[in-house]
Amino acid sequence: MRRQFRLRDKKRFQQVRRQGRSYKHRLLILVILPNDLPHSRFGFTASKRIGNAVKRNRVRRLMRESVRLMWDDIAPGWDVVCIARRPIANADFHDVQAACKQMLAQAGLLQDRHHASHLQPDQTALS
Secondary structure (H helix, E strand, C coil), X not given: CCHHHECCCHHHHHHHHHHCEEEECCCEEEEEEECCCCCCEEEEECCXXXXXXXXXXXXXXXXXXXXXXXXXXXXXXXXXXEEECHHHHHCCHHHHHHHHHHHHHHCCCECCCCCCCCCCCCXXXXX
């Protein structure tokens, strides 16, 4: 994930955490706050409750990769913090990806990238 799309500032992390809207899943917590930028930024955290440094780094990589694969579908203009919960330490990539997708959809941050047809189902192109 490119540097401009990452949340790195500790103060902004805390601001998102305090003022943002949170969505909870068994594996992770998603916290969002508007950022007035033309793109969204993501931050990933895993506390020591998750496990040792190797486990925490693995969990952050799984969350980061899940977001990277959905990047084109994510709405711009949001700061998002993904916080790992204990059960994520034993989860595989597909579980983490499903949890990220579910939380982003619940937060309303997933948009359809296939805007090929703006026709309603009852309209026809042969008018």
